[in-house]
Amino acid sequence: MLTPLLEKLLILQDRDGKRLGLEARLKAVPAEVAEVEKKIASEKAAIEEARAGLRQLEADKKLVETEIGSAETTLAKYRTQQLQVRKNDEYQALGLQIEAAQKAIGALEERELQVMYAIDEAKKKFADAEALLKRNITGHEARIRTLRELETNLAAELETARADVAAARGPVDEPALKIYDRIAARQMPVCVPVRGGKCGGCHLKVSSEVESAVRGKGDGKLATCDQCGRIVWWDAA
Numbered sequence: 001m002l003t004p005l006l007e008k009l010l011i012l013q014d015r016d017g018k019r020l021g022l023e024a025r026l027k028a029v030p031a032e033v034a035e036v037e038k039k040i041a042s043e044k045a046a047i048e049e050a051r052a053g054l055r056q057l058e059a060d061k062k063l064v065e066t067e068i069g070s071a072e073t074t075l076a077k078y079r080t081q082q083l084q085v086r087k088n089d090e091y092q093a094l095g096l097q098i099e100a101a102q103k104a105i106g107a108l109e110e111r112e113l114q115v116m117y118a119i120d121e122a123k124k125k126f127a128d129a130e131a132l133l134k135r136n137i138t139g140h141e142a143r144i145r146t147l148r149e150l151e152t153n154l155a156a157e158l159e160t161a162r163a164d165v166a167a168a169r170g171p172v173d174e175p176a177l178k179i180y181d182r183i184a185a186r187q188m189p190v191c192v193p194v195r196g197g198k199c200g201g202c203h204l205k206v207s208s209e210v211e212s213a214v215r216g217k218g219d220g221k222l223a224t225c226d227q228c229g230r231i232v233w234w235d236a237a
Ligand SMILES: [Zn+2]
Pocket: 199, 200, 201, 202, 203, 204, 225, 226, 227, 228, 229, 230
């Protein structure tokens, strides 16, 4: 049986539950915004990384080209010298140097090719990273806007919910509020029905003392579950 006091407490509990739900949702919003911002930042970082990689490779290519240029100058110099020498051993020595220079140029050209392939890859990577951000950014920004709107709405709803809670507390007497608040600080719901001898909060059997206390005594005193401490009321249904 629901006493008038319990009816008031159930209204308070209902409004408190709503308030707590709103508080929890409101508290979760900044983390959700941060999550989206993290995604944007990581997509931008991927672009920057790809851009830096591409720049490095282009610098590498220039360096190899310079090295090829100077190796070719050296080679041309050896060839000119070879035409001018008279002695056979000098001619042969220059021949070896020419061979070595040609080998070095071959290796440099091989490296240049590798760098060029790498540049193609890096360009693709850069374009992919840019496309990904471009594809996602509208969605990311819309999500953040939605979350900000949600935050504003929840804050307004919470204000109303808190006023509703305050209004529900008004008609409840001080000692009952004290018991209610003590339990509410620990666990929700505070007021639960006893059905079939079991507490609706912890689902354990209440003692016969508690059971007889809640069975329609209607003396205005609150009975609590001897297992979990919640306020209990008898529900014959
Ligand atoms: Zn209980």
